[in-house]
Amino acid sequence: MQLRPPIDDETSVLVLTGAGISAESGIPTFRDAGGLWESHAIEDVASPGGFERDPALVWRFYSERRRKARTCAPNPGHRALALLERRLGDRFLLASQNVDGLHGRAGSERLVELHGNLFLSRCSHCARPPFSDEAEHTGALPRCEQCGTGLWRPHIVWFGEMLDPEHLERIDHFMGKAKRLVFLAVGTSGAVWPAAGLVGVARARGADTWLVNAERAENTGHFHHFVQGESGTVLPDLLASTSRW
Numbered sequence: 289m290q291l292r293p294p295i296d297d298e299t300s301v302l303v304l305t306g307a308g309i310s311a312e313s314g315i316p317t318f319r320d321a322g323g324l325w326e327s328h329a330i331e332d333v334a335s336p337g338g339f340e341r342d343p344a345l346v347w348r349f350y351s352e353r354r355r356k357a358r359t360c361a362p363n364p365g366h367r368a369l370a371l372l373e374r375r376l377g378d379r380f381l382l383a384s385q386n387v388d389g390l391h392g393r394a395g396s397e398r399l400v401e402l403h404g405n406l407f408l409s410r411c412s413h414c415a416r417p418p419f420s421d422e423a424e425h426t427g428a429l430p431r432c433e434q435c436g437t438g439l440w441r442p443h444i445v446w447f448g449e450m451l452d453p454e455h456l457e458r459i460d461h462f463m464g465k466a467k468r469l470v471f472l473a474v475g476t477s478g479a480v481w482p483a484a485g486l487v488g489v490a491r492a493r494g495a496d497t498w499l500v501n502a503e504r505a506e507n508t509g510h511f512h513h514f515v516q517g518e519s520g521t522v523l524p525d526l527l528a529s530t531s532r533w
């Protein structure tokens with residue numbers, strides 16, 4: 289009998305997802321065999337320096353990911369989290385490292401996209417707010433029509449760039465007001481900071497911590513519980529409503 293996170297009507301659940309939750313939707317992860325980093329050097333396609341050096345290469349990388357993400361659909365793992373949100377309401381928060389938009393398409397609303405979203409762009413020069421952009425930019429690169437100076441860039445947090453402080457503040461506030469906290473990480477190698485540090489912050493707040501992952505991850509030892517398996521199979525059962533709700 290699979291042990292389940294103890295979720296009752298006083299429990300808040302903070303979820304962190306990574307690329308693994310979208311793998312069954314057909315979206316390549318980063319560090320698995322055949323993953324995105326096998327064919328691209330991180331510093332060339334996911335860093336400010338890379339964009340400075342070769343914006344066309346970066347736009348080819350993100351345009352291909354936009355095209356791929358558009359052809360993929362949420363899987364039962366995404367839907368199980370959207371269902372849990374509907375059950376828990378403001379006692380639920382989802383922080384995702386993913387930029388593919390699948391959580392939003394599965395119905396998740398209490399969602400913090402820590403690393404941005406593939407379908408938003410912004411100006412690389414002026415402070416114009418991010419805007420919806422679904423296009424694939426593989427020809428002439430779009431230049432900001434407001435400042436006339438900067439190129440459009442993906443609204444993505446690249447390596448070496450700060451995460452949005454408001455996102456981190458929202459997560460911290462959520463944990464602070466929880467009577468009882470469960471922290472659930474799904475489909476992440478625990479390789480990238482500061483997201484990888486969230487389990488430590490949650491533990492320091494007394495959370496019961498769970499990792500659902502296809503294999504042992506870098507920080508598996510930091511979790512109280514490790515459930516090995518594919519999230520599309522594991523999550524619907526692990527988060528199934530119990531009579532105590």
Ligand code: BV8
Pocket residue numbers: 305306307308309311312317318319320323334385386387403444445446447448449450451474475476477478479480481482500501502503504505517518519520
């Ligand atoms: C920051 C957007 C402050 C890109 C991403 C030196 C200089 C500068 C910074 C650093 C430095 N050294 C360290 C840092 C910090 C750096 C970092 O952590 N580097 C790592 C590589 C060591 N972090 C940063 O730079 C962050 N900013 O620290 O700012 C600062 C500023 C200046 C100087 C110093 C500090 C910004 C990090 C954000 C980077 N952007 N994404 C894009 O997406 O195009 S990160 C990228 O990795 C993705 O967002 C991805 O989500 C994330 C983590 O990867 P995972 O999601 O975990 O995916 P992965 O493939 O690794 O693992 C998938 C897992 O799923 C596997 O374990 C697999 O087994 C499992 N799985 C597979 N299938 C399934 C499954 N599980 C369940 N079911 C399945 N079916």
